[in-house]
Amino acid sequence: MKVSLNWLREYIDINLPLADLADRLTMAGIEVSGMPVTGGNLGNIVVGQIVAINPHPNADRLTLVTIDLGTEQSTVVCGAPNLRLGDKVAFAHVDAQLIDPRSGQVCRLKPAKIRGVTSSGMACSEKELGISDSHEGIMILSEEAPVGTSLADYLGDTVLDLEVTPNRPDCLSVIGIAREIAALTGQSLHLAEISYKASTSPIDSQISVEIVDPDLCPRYCASLVTGIKVAESPQWLQQRLLNCGMRPINNIVDVTNYVMLEYGQPLHAFDYHRIRGKKIVVRRATAGEVIVSLDWVKRTLDENMLVIADEERAVAIAGVMGGANSEVTESATTLLLESANFNPASIHRTGSLLRLPSEACMRFERGIRPELTIPALKRATHLILQLAGGKAAKGLADVYPGKRDSEPILLSTEMVERVLGVEFGFDQIVSVLSSLGFDCKPSASVSEVRVTAPYWRSDIQQAVDLVEEVARIIGYDKIPATMLSQQLPRQNPDPIINLKRQVRYSLIGYGFDEIVTYSLTSSDMLNKLLTEPRPLEPVPLRMANPMTAEQEYLRTNLRANLLDALASNRRHEDGNIRLFELGKVYLPRPNDLPSEPEVLCGVLSGSRLERSWQGGYDSFDFYEAKGVVEGLLSQVDVEASFEKGGDESLHPVKQATIIVDGNRVGVVGELHPKVSPAFDISETVYLFEIDLSSLLPFTIGHKMFQPILRFPTIVRDIALIVDTGVTHQQVSNIISSFPLVKQVSIFDAYVGEPIPPGKKSLAYRITFQSPTHTMTDDEVSKVQQKTLSKLSSELGAMPRS
Amino acid sequence: MLKQLEELKLKVLRELEEVSEIKELESWRVRYLGKKSELTRILRSLATLPLEQRKTIGALANEVRADLESSLKQKRQTLREAQVVIQTKEEQFDTTLPGRPLPIGHLHPITQTLYEICDIFISMGFQVVEGPEVEWDYYNFESLNIPKEHPARDTMSTLWVDSKAESDERCMLLRTHTTSMQLRVMEKTPPPLRVIIPGKVYRYEASDATHTPMFHQIDGLVVDKGITMADLKGTLYEVVRRFFGEDRKVRFRCDYFPFVEPGAEMAIECSVCSGNGCRLCGNSGWIEILGAGMTHPQVLQRAGLDPEVYSGFAFGMGVDRIPMLRYWIDNIRLFYNSDLRFLRQF
C-alpha cells in the first residue's frame, strides 16, 4: 500500500520528522518499507506561463515561445503542437535532469542553438519529466499552478510504502493510516462531514435494489448522478493516483479509485442507462453463467460466485470486476455509483478462482465493515459532482440486511498485565484505546473497562486483541525482557533425534560430506533406479499442483538424488567422493498421511584416500562400504548380520542385506552396472542405505559391563582350505562357538595357485583366554584341535600345510 | 693378585674408552662383567683364599666391579647423548611435506545451524520435537485460525498432495511452516510445555536467489501458567545474544500472525551496513529473523486448554537465512545443489 504524505496531511498534522514517523508506524505493526520522494528529479524545473508565441524565423514547424517564470521571462524554441497562450507549463532550466524521450536515458539539459536561435531551457513533456509515457505535446499544468514555483514543490510528494498485515483492511486507506498516526502522535484527525446539494428527484424512483443472497452481501448502497461529463481528471488527481501506483483513466473511474485509496471502500460506477429494468439484483450466479468483464475477457461463473445483475443479466462480478455491458464510457451521462459490502471468503474464492486479484478484492477479502459504505459513497458522489458536473439524485439507495452491532469487550488492567508481563495504569489503557477511536465505558469493577471497537476495526474480537492495541501504541519496547521462571517441564526426547545426530557425526568422521536434497522429485529420476521398465513400487505420492515435472513426486528413496549429486560433482571433482544424506522418505498409506521413515543413504566412489606423496592410492570396494556400515552399527551397539541381498538397483552378487535381529534394516552393495548409465555415472559406485527408524529399537538396548580378564591371552594362527562356496561367516561362527575362544579375526583370504581350483584359502588368528586361570599350551592345542576337526566335519575344511 | 686386578681394571677401562657404538657396549659388558668374565672368576675364587687375603682382594674386586659398572653407565649415557646430537643435528627432514591425508567430512551448513540453535534452546530447558512433513490442512491451517479463504493462506502458497481416497474429506498438503506441529504437540502433551520444532517446510514458489520450494524452519512453543510476552521477549533476546553476539541490536515490533495475539516480529541489525541500510536489508538496516507472539486463546482452546488458566508463546524462524547472513551467501539454492565446492567450505 502506497500512501502519499501530502494526502495524509489533509487529514492529520504531522509534526515529527519523517524517519521518526516511519519508525513509529513500523514498531506499531505497519511496516514502512520505503519512502520514495516523487519529484525528486524535478530540480531546476519551475512552473511557467506562456505569454507569447512567435514563428521561428528559419523553420516552419518550430515556434519561439516566451514563458513567464515569475521573476524573469525566457524565450525558447519549441516544436510541440499544443501551445496555447496563457497555459501553465513545466519549464526546465539548463542543467535540469530530464529523460531523453528517444533513448529513455536520464540526461542533463544543455543550452542549444536550434536553427540559428539560442534556446536556454525548454517546456517539457510528461515523458521528459518521467511522469508518464506521453510525449505528444508539452505537459499542460493546471490553471492554479503558481508561476515561478519549483515543480518539485508543486508536483512532488513523499510516498510511504506500507506493508499492511492482512488483519488490518482499515489501514489500506489514507484515513486509516491517518488514524494510526493520530493515535501514535496524539494529534487529532481532521475529518469533515461531507454534504452536497442534491436534486429533488428521489433515487428510489429511479433505481431499486434487491439483495437475494444477504449471506454474501450484508449491505448494498448506491447514489445516482445525472448530467455528468466523462473527461480526463485534473492534474492533482492524476498525480496522486500515479504516486500511489494507479493509472488515471477518466474522472469517473479515477474518483472511484481515489476514494477507495482514501477510505478503503471499493466503489464501482455503472452507466445507469445500460442497467436494464432500473433494477439492481445482488444474487449468486447460475452455474455456467457467463459475463464479459471490463477487460473484455469472457468469464464463466459458478453458483457460489456473487454477481450484481439487472433485471436481465449480470452486470458485474460482485467486488471483483465490473462487466463490459454496463461500463461507463465517454458517452455516459448518468451514473449509478455502487458502494457495497461483500462476504470476504466469497470474494477471496471468486478472485482466486478467476485469477483476478485486484485492489478491490484485497480490501473486501480482508473484511471491511458495512458501515464504511455510506461515508465513502458520499465522498465519491461529492467528488464526481465537482469534477464531472451533473446533479445527484435525492438520497442514497441503501439495503442493509447484515446490520449488527459491535459487542462491548471487558478489559481489565490485570488482563493486560497477565498477557504482557508489565503493568499499565487504567487511565493509560483507556487513553490509548480512546485515541484509536474505541469507546470506553466504566464497568462494575474499578480495574475493568467496557470497550466497544469502532466500526472500522473488524479485527477486534476479544480482550487479547485490545491488549495488543495497548501494547503496540505504548510501544513493544516498553515490554520488559524476562527469563522463563516456571519449573522445567519434564523431558521425553524422541531417541531418533539423538540417533540421527550420532550417525551424522560418525559419518563426517569417516570422511563423508552431508548433502540435503529436495524431497520433491520426478518420476524420471525414480525410474532411473529400475533395471527394466515397470511401475514404481511403492507408488510415490504426487502433488496435485506440481510446479514442474522435476518436482512432481515425493521421494520414496534417497539414492536417486545422491547418485545424481555424485554424477554432477564428478564433473569437477576427480578425487574421492563420499556423500550421505539423512532424511525422510514418504511412503503412502491408505486413507492416512504417509509414513515418513528417517533413512540414511551414502555413496562412495573414487579412491579411498586422496593421492599422497606417500602412496596408498587404492580404490573403494564393497568392503569399504560395508566397513562404514559396520562402524556405524558398532557405534550404536547393534549387532548385524549380512545376508545375500535382492536389491534390484545393486549388483546381483556384490550386495548384502543388513539384518538386525531378523529384521531387514538396510542394504550395502555396488551399484548395478545397468543402473549407473542412467545417472551418467561411468565409474564403480558403492552404496549403503539404512532405515534408521527400523534400526532405532535395537539401539536402545540395555548394555552390560564385561569384566576385564586378568589371565593372559594366547594367540594361534590357522590356515584352512575350503570350498569356494564356504563363507567366512560359517567358519568364524564355528570357531567362535568354543567357549575359550575370545576373538577370531580373518587375516588372509586367497584364491589361485597353488590352491586347487574350486577351493580357497582362509587364514585366521584365534585369541584364547580363560576367565578362571592361565591357559597352558597343551590346553590351547586341545581346543584348537577340536576346532579343526569341527571345521573339517561340518565344512570340509582342511588345514593348509 | 691385587696387582692383577689393578691391571685388569686399567685395561678394561681403556677398552671401554675405545668403544664408539652403543651396541658394542653389551659385548664389552659380557666380556668383563658377565658370568664368564675374569672379574667374576676372581670373585668366585675368593672362597679358596685365606681370610686375610679374602677381605682385601674381595673388597678391591667389588670396588673394581662397581667402577666398571658406573663407567659403563656413564659411557652409555655419553654415547646416547652423542647419538641424539647426531640424530637431531645432522639428519635432513622436511616438515613442510603434508601429513598423511585423513578423510574429512562436512556437516551440511543447514544441519550445523539447526544443531547450534537447538543446542541453545536445549540449554534453556526446551525439548526438540519433530513431526510429519506431509500434513492435514487442519494442522497446517485450520487449527491455527487460518480457515479456507483466509488471506493469510495467500502468503503461504501451498503444495497440495494428490490424495486419491475420495471418501476422505481431509486435504493433504506439504506443511508450509513448522507451526503445523503446535496443535499436535499440545494435543499429545499436557502443559507445562517448552518445545522447539525444527524441520523442512515447503512452498509453491519458483526458486531464485532467495527462494526455494523447500527450506527449513524452527518453531518454538511454551505453554504454562503465567507465561507472558515479557518472557517471550526475554527468551528470544537471550537466544539472539548467544547466537549473534552481545552487541547485536535487536528490534521487537508488532506484527500479525493469525495464531498469536499479540503478535510480534523480531529483527536484528544488518551486519553488512551496521544499520545504515544496504541492498541485503532492503535499506531498512534491519534483518527480520522471526515471527512470534502469545498463543491465541482459540488455539489453546482447540487443544482443550483453558486460556483463563494457561497461556503460552510461540515463535517461528527461517533457518536458511541464518547461514546466509553469517557467511554472506548470496544464493539460497547453493544449499540444495549438493555442490562439494560449496559444502566443503563449512
Ligand SMILES: [Zn+2]
Ligand atoms: Zn544492510
